[in-house]
Every structure is written in structure tokens, then in C-alpha cells.
Amino acid sequence: MFQIKNKDNLGRTGILKTKHGIVKTPALMPVIHPGKQSINVKDLGAEIVITNAYIIYKNQDLREKASENGVHDLINFDGPVMTDSGSFQLSEYGDIDINNQEVIEFQELIGTDIGTSLDIPTPPYVTRTKAERELKITLERAKESLEYRKEILLNSVVQGSTFPDLRSHCADELGKMDFDLHPIGAVVPLMESYRYKDLVDVVIASVSHLPESRPRHLMGAGHPMIFALAVAMGCDLFDSAAYILYAEDDRLLSTRGTYKLENLQEMPCSCQICSQYTPQDLRQMKKEERKKLIAQHNLNVSFAEIRLIKQAIVEGSLMELVEQRCRAHPRLLEAYRQLGNYLDVMERYDPISKKSAFFYTGPESLKRVEVYRHLEKLNQIPKKSRLLLLPSFRKPYHKYIPENLGGFYKIGSSNKKGNEDLQVMVVDVPFGLIPLELDEVYPLAQNESPNIIDEDARQFVRDLIEEVVEDYEEVLISSQINETFDLGLLDYVEPDSLKIKMDDQTKIMAVADYQFGEGAGAALFEGNIKVERSRKTGKIRHIYYDNDLIATMRASDSYFVLSKEGARRLHSRTEYPRNRVVVNADSEPYAQEGKSIFAKFVIECDKNIRANEEVLIVNEKDELLAFGKSLLNYEEIMDFNVGQAIKTRKGGM
Ligand SMILES: [Zn+2]
Structure with a gap:
């Protein structure tokens, strides 16, 4: 009812x-x-x-x-x-x-x-x-x-x-x-x-x-x-x-x-x-x-x-x-x-992606679900040995990195050089630290905040930097960040010739991990991958393996929508019940036909599923039937007996 x-x-x-x-x-x-x-x-x-x-x-x-x-x-x-x-x-x-x-x-x-x-x-x-x-x-x-x-x-x-x-x-x-x-x-x-x-x-x-x-x-x-x-x-x-x-x-x-x-x-x-x-x-x-x-x-x-x-x-x-x-x-x-x-409660119910941008309206915005969720996910990203922190200019950040990066402050030191061991992040309000590979993903690109930064936001960024510095052997922080956020750093080093390069493979793997969890990037995009860009915007659109489409990067939020091949890859290379919604035997034929899944037919599902997430639809034997987008979160999917739970994209796997 x-x-x-x-x-x-x-x-x-x-x-x-x-x-x-x-x-x-x-x-x-x-x-x-x-x-x-x-x-x-x-x-x-x-x-x-x-x-x-x-x-x-x-x-x-x-x-x-x-x-x-x-x-x-x-x-x-x-x-x-x-x-x-x-x-x-x-x-x-x-x-x-x-x-x-x-x-x-x-x-x-x-x-x-x-x-x-x-x-x-x-x-x-x-x-x-x-x-x-x-x-x-x-x-x-x-x-x-x-x-x-x-x-x-x-x-x-x-x-x-x-x-x-x-x-x-x-x-x-x-x-x-x-x-x-x-x-x-x-x-x-x-x-x-x-x-x-x-x-x-x-x-x-x-x-x-x-x-x-x-x-x-x-x-x-x-x-x-x-x-x-x-x-x-x-x-x-x-x-x-x-x-x-x-x-x-x-x-x-x-x-x-x-x-x-x-x-x-x-x-x-x-x-x-x-x-x-x-x-x-x-x-x-x-x-x-x-x-x-x-x-x-x-x-x-x-x-x-x-x-x-x-x-x-x-x-x-x-x-x-x-x-x-x-x-x-x-x-x-x-x-x-x-x-x-109560961010932990709210986080479970808040959809992963929304139609409108996140607006920063004051220090309280720092305690919104979107920020909390991003910082949780940031914690799960495997650490490299070196970190480079860049100031924000315009979004998307990777497009507006200046030729001359100016001077840096250095904390710690590492023998390792080169891109392999370097994590590049942009420092900005309200999301704090944004890995460059994720700079187009919702809501890290879809947000607005005033250019005049308030003291709460400054403190928030300072705390975050202080915490993240601990995880790396060497951290280079742009002198502009030091100034904007009053970091009070002392160890200034002259700019060496840092080349910031972001290859497509790194980017799509990082986005997939951020969206589906660690290891999803490797599961989806291993092997001889071909990336096709939009002719109009130049943004990544389709990812193929040979001639098979694996996934499409949605223009509005830069999340992936899977294809059949993508769903098969994610299913075969991740463990049950991750990213999965399990339907009962009665609804199997409907799922196969690509019909949407009603909540009452779901018997189990991944506890981490949130609304608006791309999910795999399987039967009790974990055989892949279809894939689609969740309309509800785990708790709602399990509790409701009427209404749709998953909007199926394709069946017939
Ligand atoms: Zn009136």
C-alpha cells in the first residue's frame, strides 16, 4: 500500500x-x-x-x-x-x-x-x-x-x-x-x-x-x-x-x-x-x-x-x-x-548520483552525506608512495592544470620517482582531496562553492591534509595551497620538472573502483582495452574489448553503465554477493527478458547497495540473469513488498 x-x-x-x-x-x-x-x-x-x-x-x-x-x-x-x-x-x-x-x-x-x-x-x-x-x-x-x-x-x-x-x-x-x-x-x-x-x-x-x-x-x-x-x-x-x-x-x-x-x-x-x-x-x-x-x-x-x-x-x-x-x-x-x-544513517539511504549539483551554502555543508561518503571511499583507495597536492583552478581540474606549477613544500622523502608511484590530488572545498582521475565523477565535479573560503572549510582541509600526509613517504604540496589554507609549511623546494600525465587506463580503472569497489577496475578493464571519446566533448564515452562494448561512461556523472560484456566480467571476477541482487526462481524468466525487478522477488542482496547504483541480477546459484539500476537501497529492497526495486537494463545473459 x-x-x-x-x-x-x-x-x-x-x-x-x-x-x-x-x-x-x-x-x-x-x-x-x-x-x-x-x-x-x-x-x-x-x-x-x-x-x-x-x-x-x-x-x-x-x-x-x-x-x-x-x-x-x-x-x-x-x-x-x-x-x-x-x-x-x-x-x-x-x-x-x-x-x-x-x-x-x-x-x-x-x-x-x-x-x-x-x-x-x-x-x-x-x-x-x-x-x-x-x-x-x-x-x-x-x-x-x-x-x-x-x-x-x-x-x-x-x-x-x-x-x-x-x-x-x-x-x-x-x-x-x-x-x-x-x-x-x-x-x-x-x-x-x-x-x-x-x-x-x-x-x-x-x-x-x-x-x-x-x-x-x-x-x-x-x-x-x-x-x-x-x-x-x-x-x-x-x-x-x-x-x-x-x-x-x-x-x-x-x-x-x-x-x-x-x-x-x-x-x-x-x-x-x-x-x-x-x-x-x-x-x-x-x-x-x-x-x-x-x-x-x-x-x-x-x-x-x-x-x-x-x-x-x-x-x-x-x-x-x-x-x-x-x-x-x-x-x-x-x-x-x-x-x-547521523551521517552513517543518512549515508545508507542517500542515492549515489543525483540530477542536481551539490551547493555549498555554509560550514554545515561539510557535514553532508556526499562529503562523508567521498572521504570514506578515499580511505579505501590503495596508497602509492608519493602524493602531489595541486590547487584547484577550474573544473574539471585535469583540464586546467597550469604549465608552470610553481614551487612546492615537501614533507618526507622517497627514493621512488616517476608517475607509477605518484598519486595526484586536487585540494578544494567541500570535498577536500580529489584524486585527479576522479575529477569528473559525481559529485566531485558537480558542485559549487564560494571562492572566498570560510575558516571552517579551511580547518577542514588542514585536518584532512594532516591526516593524509601520514599515509605517504613523500608529499609535495603546492605553495598556493600552503597559502590558501594557512598550512604553515616550511620546507620549500624549487619546482622540479613534474609532468602530470593521466592515461585513460588509469582513469577508467580508478572510476570503476570508486563506483563498484576495489578491484572492479581490474575486473572490467583488463586486457586489450580500447577507449572511445565523444567527438563533441572529447570526454571518454565507450570502452571496448576487441569489438565488444564493456561499458559507457555517462556524461552527466561520469559513472559507468555496463554492457552485457561488462556485466559478465564484473560477475565472473568478483565474489558473491558483491554488487548483486538475488531474485527468486519465479521471477527468473522475467529478469531474463529484461523486465524490471519488483522488490518482492528479491531474496537477498549486497548490503552495500545504494539507490541509483548499477547492479548485477543473479539467481540463487549466482548465475547472472540481467543487470540494471537499483532504485532503492539494501534495506528498502529487502523490506518492500510492492513496487520496483531494480530497473533492468538488459537481460538474456
Ligand atoms: Zn499568503
């Missing part, structure tokens, strides 16, 4: 199927107050709404109407409806007079699409004993609610207060049970007090332990300021009571924060309401009329933000958007910095 369409970082766009139609995620669910609603949220862009089953149950009139004609009729919305269970009321007012069984059965009765069990919303910063005790009850109730569920999709809320390990434990336990969606609960107090940093810990602790195939709902998050960050942490659904609550108070939402009507001289956006009225007009209106218009503006900006986030995921620029949004408030920037402590 849920499928991923596009991915960026932990964020995803997807499709959620319900009895009353599909919802494109990320989605915002306006909260509908049964019996009080005056705004048609569907006209403003709502695909799904949320209402409260407990409020309906408590009011005799509403209960009778809903029991007879259903909840959709009651709130006059014919699309998907989610209902909440009254847990919020429980947390606000203490005891409520409904039990878990009653609330599930009632939600079945009124025909909700997605129902919720009665959990205990444990607030932030309680004692561990209280958090543990309440979590135990939440888990018991969750288990029990499955017995009462008949037709509806069922939410099960992740609790655990501000104890990350309890949140993870709760997510693990709920993940084992047959639920459909997972709200992350009791986070409103964190957002109300701007404790976004703690929110990051809670959300990552939950999301990283929930099944990939179930949508996650950040409960009570209705301010558009937080949407981009929350999506980047893997949240798919939001609910907004904020649009109406803020309107009640004459407050206007925006991605930059909240505006009070009394302080406004200009309307804050370009929506229909803001174009049509001035703040003066609104102030002169009757309260009810004004509230309705402000609520409409609030929904307009919220839906606009959701659309922008979806577009950013499709083009691979979600983190650029997050970096912009988190500059709206220092507490959000703090949260974004906190997110930088």
Missing part, C-alpha cells in the same frame, strides 16, 4: 494507497474539527485529512451521524481520512472514557481509512522509569489493537519520550507487528519550545528502526518551517491544526517563521489571500471572516512548501532546501547541525 517513487537523503516521495484513493507523499493532513469545519481544505490542495475519532465518539449527535453515514460524510470529505484515537486528549486532560478496543471498533464502524490505537503519549523529559512504564503499556495496547482491527489501515505510534534508545526499541517492536503506518508521537512540546535539536534525536532514533516500507507521520508538526528538515529525516506525513489555531490568534505562518497580523505592513506571500488583501483590510474585518482568510493563507503556504519539497526530492536538491530553511531560526540551524551527527 506504500511505494517509494524518488529518494534524497532519508527523504522520499511516495504513493500511499487507501480505500478512498491515493495520497502522494510527503503529504500534509489538515486537521478537521468535526462539526466545526468552515474551510474546504480539498479546494486548497488537501489529498488527505485527519480528524479525531474520540471527539466524534464523545458527542452523541456526531456519533450517531458518523455511525450511520460514515466519517467521510460527517466531515464532508470524500478522499482518504485518518482518525486519531484520543491519546492527545488523554495526555492533556488525564483520563478519558474509552478503551482501546472501543476506539478501534468505533473507527472500523465509521469507515475511516487509517485508524489509530490508544497509546500513551509520554511527554519529553520525564524520568526514565515513567517513560519505560508507559512504553510498556503503549506496546501492549499496540499488540492488542491488531486483534480488533478488521479492515482499516492501522497506525501505531512510536513513543519513548526523549530517550533515543527507548524510541528505537519501540520502533523495533512495532516494526515486528503488522501495522501500516507509524506516527512519531508526543513531539509537540519539543516543537513548541523550539527544541528542534532534541526532535532530531527522537526522529532519527525512531525512523532508523522503523520498517522502510511504512510511512512515518510526524504527529502535530504543522508549521511549514519544519517540513523540509522533517522530510530529510524520513518523515512522510504531517498534520496541521496550526493553520486554524494560528489563524484564531491572528498569526500567519511562513517558512521563515510566524508573523503577527498587528505587526504586518505587507502580506508575507504571493498566495491568493495575500495578493487580494492588505494587512489593513484584514485588521478591519470581523474576527470570523478574518480567521477564515488567514487560515486559508496558512494552508496555502503549507501546501506550497510540501510541493517544493517534493520537487526538491525529484531533482536531488532536498538538502539545499533544508539548509536554506534551517537558517530561518538559530534553533533550526542547531537542529541541522545535530543532524550532521
